[in-house]
Amino acid sequence: MTLRDYHLTLRDVSDQQPEYLETVFSLGNGHFGVRANDPISGNPIAGTLINGFYETAPITYGEAGVGYAKRHQTILNLPDLRHIHVSTSSGHQFTHSKRTAVDLDLGTGELVEHYQISTDQGETIMMGVKSVIGQEQTSMWSAEYTFTAGNYAGGLLVSKSIAVPAEAEAIMSADPRKTRMAGLPICETEFVTQDLQRYHVKTRLTKQAVTMYLGILLPHGQLLQQPLDLSDEQPHSLEYAVYVGTVGKHNTIDPAAMFMASSLASLTDDSQTFWQGVWNRSEVSVGGNDELDLAIHYNIFQLNQAAGRDGRTNISAKGLSGAGYEGHYFWDTEMYMLPYFTYTNQQMARQLLVYRYQTLPKARERARALGVDQGALFAWRTINGEEASAYFPAGTAQYHIDADIAYAVGKYFEITRDLDFVIQCGFEMVLETARFWENFGSWRQVGDDCRFEFHTVTGPDEYTALVNNNYYTNRLAKHNFELVVELAHQMMKRSPQLLSKFGMSETDLDVYQNLADHVYLPYSNELEINEQDDSFLDKPRWPAEKSTPDNFPLLLHYHPLTIYRYQVAKQADTLLADYLFPEDLSADQLKREYRYYEGVTTHDSSLSRSIFSILAARMGDTEKAYRYFMDTARMDLVNLQKNTADGLHLANLGGSWLALVAGFSGFYVQDEVVHFANHLPAELSRLTYRMKIAESVLEIDLTADNLDVTVISGPIPTYGVSVNGELISLVKVS
Amino acid sequence: MTLRDYHLTLRDVSDQQPEYLETVFSLGNGHFGVRANDPISGNPIAGTLINGFYETAPITYGEAGVGYAKRHQTILNLPDLRHIHVSTSSGHQFTHSKRTAVDLDLGTGELVEHYQISTDQGETIMMGVKSVIGQEQTSMWSAEYTFTAGNYAGGLLVSKSIAVPAEAEAIMSADPRKTRMAGLPICETEFVTQDLQRYHVKTRLTKQAVTMYLGILLPHGQLLQQPLDLSDEQPHSLEYAVYVGTVGKHNTIDPAAMFMASSLASLTDDSQTFWQGVWNRSEVSVGGNDELDLAIHYNIFQLNQAAGRDGRTNISAKGLSGAGYEGHYFWDTEMYMLPYFTYTNQQMARQLLVYRYQTLPKARERARALGVDQGALFAWRTINGEEASAYFPAGTAQYHIDADIAYAVGKYFEITRDLDFVIQCGFEMVLETARFWENFGSWRQVGDDCRFEFHTVTGPDEYTALVNNNYYTNRLAKHNFELVVELAHQMMKRSPQLLSKFGMSETDLDVYQNLADHVYLPYSNELEINEQDDSFLDKPRWPAEKSTPDNFPLLLHYHPLTIYRYQVAKQADTLLADYLFPEDLSADQLKREYRYYEGVTTHDSSLSRSIFSILAARMGDTEKAYRYFMDTARMDLVNLQKNTADGLHLANLGGSWLALVAGFSGFYVQDEVVHFANHLPAELSRLTYRMKIAESVLEIDLTADNLDVTVISGPIPTYGVSVNGELISLVKVS
Structure with a gap:
């Protein structure tokens, strides 16, 4: 297979709204991301996101309750690195801007943009921006701004700084998918040299800090420079670099020296090398x-x-x-994103699982807060590992995240055979989640059938809340139990003593096997399909008169009580389990289930259609x-x-x-x-x-x-x- | 039967904490209430509650959603009317106080209290307080303060005003049973005469206003009086009256003249006459x-x-x-308090139902917000008729309030035969609630059985939320349908045309009769009892290890998710229906149900034990x-x-x-x-x-x-x- 060139341009996207383009052409490297704000008219106080750099605030409830999540965690929307001030030598500011072309090179990570910018007085010039984010040097971002005369061809004053956020009010939206506005951080600014400005950004409550530097690379020695002279009708370029430090680490680097090595050219090499690796693997x-x-x-x-x-x-x-x-x-990582890494970049997959492992102590605390005396319950939504879900029926009640994480550990091991990881991190996560299920669930005798059941849970489908025996949850919990047994045997092959490290003996494995064997999986004899939960099929279907296109997504148009009382799913739920465990059901049953659940699914969640695609393919309906x-x-x-x-x-x-x-x-x-x-x-x-x-x-x-x-x-x-x-x-x- | 004297004294209550006594010895007359705060050391900025005088505030949700209740409504805790400043002529303030005796005369409504009060310097005197609230003159409250020498027998300065609330912060408690602190009202104070002070109290957001007057009745002409001289060791009395106007009404009365007729003696007569009427009736x-x-x-x-x-x-x-x-x-009125009035004071019962009727337009709006296109849904908790429940799973989801109100209308008519009320108010409430159920519920075919079901509701038991076919809810809804038919026939007896006033014809009655006949009532064949809901009996019982006395009430010790996943009830639920419809079940079934549900009920709600008492009596277990x-x-x-x-x-x-x-x-x-x-x-x-x-x-x-x-x-x-x-x-x- 030849590695081809791929470029995303303005012609490849359907929407030209600035906020949309900012997202689509954003650059990132896992450490930080830079939204493609318009450098002239864009939002100077928002546009940079540092992974894990967040502020907190108490969650206020209309009516509070015991054990509720206590604190919001909100990623900080930091100043736009791309913003630039341009004016004519007579002081006319270029405040208008039109994005004429964008080219994102997926092979190199280089983003090239063209703008036509103008003043209130109608003076117009062309501006090109070439930017790239470091991939090995994950602290670096560089950009070159190039100016060419238009109807204006005189002197040009250019200056650049990172805007310090002004006070802003916290916003609450009725759309739970948007963000809250985090409290503003404290920002201290100082000039290190004439070319180099340092920003020390500290959060007020989480007490995190990040050091950022903005430096001018070319021309040297002029952060406040002489006017460019466009009268020669040649392009004139300025090059900047930004350094974004590690959250919580004191940066002892010599940034000046670092900038020398971080020209746009060398950062483009770095980026290109990284993307070559990615494409080689995947x-x-x-x-x-x-x-x-x-x-x-x-x-x-x-x-x-x-x-x-x-x-x-x-x-x-x-x-x-x-x-x-x-x-x-969210659970999105383990169930939707991690597989790509597990199958193409084992080291990255491991790192993502290590993150979860780090949050295990908080997950143990959370299990206690939910009245479960053993095991761990991972946070439904979080940055720091603490539960930050302020609406528990579609948050904390999605206990399945525990089994999702265990499932991902199992898949990672299946592919990598990385027993060291299992011994160091993986087994403990699988065991603690299994212990949670063991203590959360309950035995029930129905006729001759002795079942292990899970009550008052919410499955992946957030349009159906607080139900009993959600098929997906139960199926994944069953797998969680099986995985304890399987990984324990793998460890015992290396050393029979390893189990005792986890306070376990071989007889404990029988307990988990027994639980796995008895987890109840609801099935409708009438429809011959797995039931989404004990009562899903009993409910009426979403009514036709409430199904006009402008009623979707339902969550933005109906009270949760209205949605919950109908047989309507936001996304694949039972079908998600069918995708994960293809051996569970016959081709005929899969067809029946697919037909049934497709009829009641709105795909209001972006996690839905991919699963429907996979199963349709497997069923031959390509x-x-x-x-x-x-x-x-x-x-x-x-x-x-x-x-x-x-x-x-x-x-x-x-x-x-x-x-x-x-x-x-x-x-x-x-x-x-x-x-x-x-x-x-x-x-x-x-x-x-x-x-x-x-x-x-x-x-x-x-x-x-x-x-x-x-x-x-x-x-x-x-x-x-x-x-x-x-x-x-x-x-x-x- | 002879009407005896009944007095409640300090010896009759188990607790001597001030806040407890303030509640127990409070006086009220339906218009306003006066908590029995200690007049010396009590809480001068809180103690008076005016029925329906409330402030509002936006409800802040951790995560907001469509159709959520928007505004808190909080009754204003207005200044204590009983507070009094007493000091020696040398300026030593009496700030310490001991309540030595209290006597509340249930036959006259007169409250007589004795206090020993003292200064920091150890000067002590006796203070008696006799107070009464008007029952015909519902705007009035009077009190006589009597001072007698103790170890101090000199001059005594006494002054009285209604304290104006200082700024206070809104409080949120994790105990949902407490109140929030409402925003403070605007209070304007002025002297009308030397003896008469006027307080105009306005809320900031609800724009309600109440005029209050504080007047000195005896001795005349000295709101700021000369010192009393205790040296004669005789009791010295002062008499005050307070006028509390009607919410929202401009008071055009001549308060001075009114006060003349409102001496403690004449108000005591008024009160006594009222209570004689009450005891005569009940x-x-x-x-x-x-x-x-x-x-x-x-x-x-x-x-x-x-x-x-x-x-x-x-x-x-x-x-x-x-x-x-x-x-x-809440629904408490119709199901627990109204019966006393219905069976002893028909006019009062009618007034309480008229209140609900007034809120019908808001109840219609609320039904629309819950996605139900016909009928009305009364607010779960409210003052002004708008839903103020900030936690919908145990609030709005208790749809049964609709059928409870209909039930109360039915009982009122059954006892009074007041067809005028039915035509003016009652039928519309019964019809609109029935229309709600009709559009909220859904038909389901199970084998040969065609059922009308109600999904995702919460019954009276708030420890079990968002379930299907709550027995109580379904049974009451069934009765709601029957009541439409019954009341319609009653109206038609007077005039066959009356139905058309409500946009109905006789064939519509068949629809409601058919719905009534098919409402599904869950029953366990195994246990031979009515099931609280479709899944209640499937859940595990609340575990013994979580049942130590200090774990109750559960709502103050466990996350709702923990409580919901067990088979545990806060209060009578199915049994409440059994009490309402004694003809529904055999004595044997009642015994089985009682035994079963008693075993899973914590009585954490104060609405539980009375129902358990009634059913035990009916079963002969006296x-x-x-x-x-x-x-x-x-x-x-x-x-x-x-x-x-x-x-x-x-x-x-x-x-x-x-x-x-x-x-x-x-x-x-x-x-x-x-x-x-x-x-x-x-x-x-x-x-x-x-x-x-x-x-x-x-x-x-x-x-x-x-x-x-x-x-x-x-x-x-x-x-x-x-x-x-x-x-x-x-x-x-x-």
């Missing part, structure tokens, strides 16, 4: 639809930009592209799979959910990759066999992608009537590989 | 337990003090005795009935719930009357027959009480082996009267 090529091919590259690009790499941060719901959902990390995939793959590029301005839908970006891999190529792993199946839609001529299983990088290549799997680096794998149901032998190509 | 005598006899008199006394009489106010959860629950009106009744009857006198300081438990006061009447004497009305049965506990030698059915005042007299019903005024009734299952003929005595 190149995807979709033949037959260039739009789609570009979209999937864009999605992978943004996933990589968003993911915290340091084991102390994670991937927020909007990545570093916007402050929506307050910069919180036309439907393709349709869902198109919405998934291009969700933000076409602003499908109409709120991309608040940030990208990161889970959906991950879901679109899953749709290709788990859907069109039928990928899943079970019992040390890697399965593929050709479900390529007729609309696509070819699909090629790479993934790494154990030590081998595989390339999978599908055309209408062929599916090839080859080893492109690493050893010939020892695990089985099955294509369309038959085991094959792999060949290594070079 | 005298109760309990033989064999004087404590209990006093307690039930106290309860009736406080019910009458609390109830708004003007058709624009109602009975708040704490009456006018405290600001707990923000002065809100010993248990008596035990529950003792806790019910004396709940506030022994501070059983430990929060009487926040106000009396008004619903329980009403419940205790119900326990006597519906429990010990087995009273209920069905199909125009009034039923009684003798369930007098062995602990009581006799029970006598009065009630009015239609135009006849009955006296019911029970001893161990006898139950007599006689007519003491009005005609011999035309309805049947049954005692112990046999119809009897009534005799009129004089």
